[in-house]
Amino acid sequence: MENRSEKEIPSRKRPNLVKAHLDAITIGLKTLLTRKPMTMMYPEVSEEWPEGYRGVIIYFYDKCIGCSLCSQICPPRAIKMYKVPGDKRLRPGYDIGRCIFCGLCVEICPVDALAESKVSDKVFDKLEQMVFDPIDWTFFTKDLQKEQETRRNKVRVIIDEEVGLRYESTVTK
Amino acid sequence: MVLDIDLVGTISTYLGLPPELVRAVLAPLIYPGLGVFTVIVLFLIWAERKIAAKVQLRVGPYYVSKRLHGALQMLADGIRVAFQEVIIPLEAEKPAYILAPILSFAALTVAFAVVPGGPGIYGFSSSMSLLIVYAAISVSPILIILMGWSSSNKFSYIGAGRETLVTIAGEVTLLASLLSVAMMYKSLDILEIVEIQRQTDIIGLVANPLAALLFFIAALLLTDRIPFDLVLGEQEIVQGPFTEYTGVLYALTLALDYGKLYVLMLLFTSLFLGGWAPFDSVILGVVAVLAKTILLLLLAVFLRSVYARMRIDQVASVFWGRLFPLALLSFIISALVAPLYG
Ligand code: SF4
Ligand code: SF4
Numbered sequence: 001m002e003n004r005s006e007k008e009i010p011s012r013k014r015p016n017l018v019k020a021h022l023d024a025i026t027i028g029l030k031t032l033l034t035r036k037p038m039t040m041m042y043p044e045v046s047e048e049w050p051e052g053y054r055g056v057i058i059y060f061y062d063k064c065i066g067c068s069l070c071s072q073i074c075p076p077r078a079i080k081m082y083k084v085p086g087d088k089r090l091r092p093g094y095d096i097g098r099c100i101f102c103g104l105c106v107e108i109c110p111v112d113a114l115a116e117s118k119v120s121d122k123v124f125d126k127l128e129q130m131v132f133d134p135i136d137w138t139f140f141t142k143d144l145q146k147e148q149e150t151r152r153n154k155v156r157v158i159i160d161e162e163v164g165l166r167y168e169s170t171v172t173k
Numbered sequence: 174m175v176l177d178i179d180l181v182g183t184i185s186t187y188l189g190l191p192p193e194l195v196r197a198v199l200a201p202l203i204y205p206g207l208g209v210f211t212v213i214v215l216f217l218i219w220a221e222r223k224i225a226a227k228v229q230l231r232v233g234p235y236y237v238s239k240r241l242h243g244a245l246q247m248l249a250d251g252i253r254v255a256f257q258e259v260i261i262p263l264e265a266e267k268p269a270y271i272l273a274p275i276l277s278f279a280a281l282t283v284a285f286a287v288v289p290g291g292p293g294i295y296g297f298s299s300s301m302s303l304l305i306v307y308a309a310i311s312v313s314p315i316l317i318i319l320m321g322w323s324s325s326n327k328f329s330y331i332g333a334g335r336e337t338l339v340t341i342a343g344e345v346t347l348l349a350s351l352l353s354v355a356m357m358y359k360s361l362d363i364l365e366i367v368e369i370q371r372q373t374d375i376i377g378l379v380a381n382p383l384a385a386l387l388f389f390i391a392a393l394l395l396t397d398r399i400p401f402d403l404v405l406g407e408q409e410i411v412q413g414p415f416t417e418y419t420g421v422l423y424a425l426t427l428a429l430d431y432g433k434l435y436v437l438m439l440l441f442t443s444l445f446l447g448g449w450a451p452f453d454s455v456i457l458g459v460v461a462v463l464a465k466t467i468l469l470l471l472l473a474v475f476l477r478s479v480y481a482r483m484r485i486d487q488v489a490s491v492f493w494g495r496l497f498p499l500a501l502l503s504f505i506i507s508a509l510v511a512p513l514y515g
């Protein structure tokens with residue numbers, strides 16, 4: 001068996017086993033002792049998203065004219081119209097769990113009452129908390145805007161040929 | 174020596190008990206036994222994860238105790254596991270399922286009683302102590318197979334089957350290496366072997382490096398370290414024979430492999446590195462033994478980050494096809510170097 005396969009693949013040299021093992025171990029040791037981790041310490045430091053990043057949709061109650069176009073265009077029906085007490089018109093409510101962040105609602109809104117935030121890492125305890133009625137959505141929007149302003153330690157990822165990945169702070173600018 | 178302390182003598186006169194009894198209780202329970210083993214295993218799992226992380230350019234355990242680089246992570250995990258509910262599957266054979274991990278760990282403590290941890294630090298001495306250690310270690314595969322069988326789980330069955338194959342291949346190599354050691358020193362008593370090395374100033378690693386290499390590789394196989402982690406096989410069979418275990422029993426199964434590794438590396442220190450070689454005093458001797466053992470343990474866990482896993486047929490062919498002939502060669506080397514030790 002061995003003879004035949006060696007004839008068929010003549011160019012392939014058998015590796016020197018002892019040397020290969022020693023090489024593997026030295027490379028491992030070298031990496032262990034000299035290289036620094038490339039990890040981005042995520043919750044403390046987060047990535048600065050580029051212009052046009054589509055995150056969670058935020059909603060401005062005062063601008064909205066209640067035309068319900070957004071709920072009609074939304075592909076997964078994440079936006080539904082709600083009746084708000086003391087308001088004649090229907091207003092949109094939002095289910096984050098369903099949203100696919102396609103941005104169609106933002107584009108169709110005639111008065112720019114909807115916008116894309118740059119946050120996409122919100123966490124909720126319960127499924128029900130992910131569904132916002134118009135009032136909830138307004139408060140959520142305010143919280144999110146505040147959080148976006150206060151979030152520090154934004155970094156930009158740089159691919160470096162020698163180090164691998166590097167992170168450059170964007171806050172100082 | 175100034176640093177010499179006679180702890181066993183002090184305690185035995187204080188309690189009025191025979192020193193042999195004090196020795197036989199202290200060694201398996203404190204050092205080199207469970208007490209020190211617990212600390213070492215917590216450190217070792219942390220080191221294993223940290224080393225693997227560093228080699229792969231990650232950070233590894235970090236958030237529990239940031240100042241200590243996450244060293245307390247394992248303590249936190251241990252506490253969590255200790256208070257976890259022990260779930261026994263409905264189809265499991267209950268007595269065997271519960272007793273197998275406990276018994277196998279108990280068998281391991283027998284080995285703790287025999288392996289010396291420093292000059293005059295051992296549970297009991299015997300002219301057959303090498304064989305006793307080997308016997309204590311080779312009980313556990315049977316109980317691991319029992320665990321796999323009693324869990325009534327496919328993964329456990331497969332793991333138990335692999336344990337059989339791995340045990341046979343690994344123990345032949347380990348036994349061959351131990352036999353060539355016994356031939357070389359003409360003794361089966363670990364204490365005597367250390368003394369012989371200290372008197373002649375030639376450590377076993379120099380005299381018969383092949384036996385040392387075989388011993389180390391077989392130890393890696395028997396304790397499921399990464400190039401040969403067939404039995405655990407996380408990628409395909411979850412946790413092998415230990416898949417169904419939870420809580421304290423899971424901790425025991427995890428500690429079993431590390432315990433075997435610890436005992437085997439202590440044994441390696443005594444057989445091939447001259448034990449407490451350069452020192453005479455108790456404290457320095459213990460430090461020397463521990464330092465050598467920890468270095469070996471770190472090497473064993475470091476290999477995880479360098480090697481890929483081997484397939485089951487590759488392991489079998491490496492052990493039977495390459496290492497077994499090498500074992501025969503190491504017999505010859507032993508016969509040649511035996512006159513060195515008189
Ligand atoms: S982004 Fe798309 S899915 Fe999300 S609410 Fe707007 S239209 Fe619906
Ligand atoms: S499309 Fe804009 S204006 Fe119309 S209901 Fe939706 S948010 Fe309000």
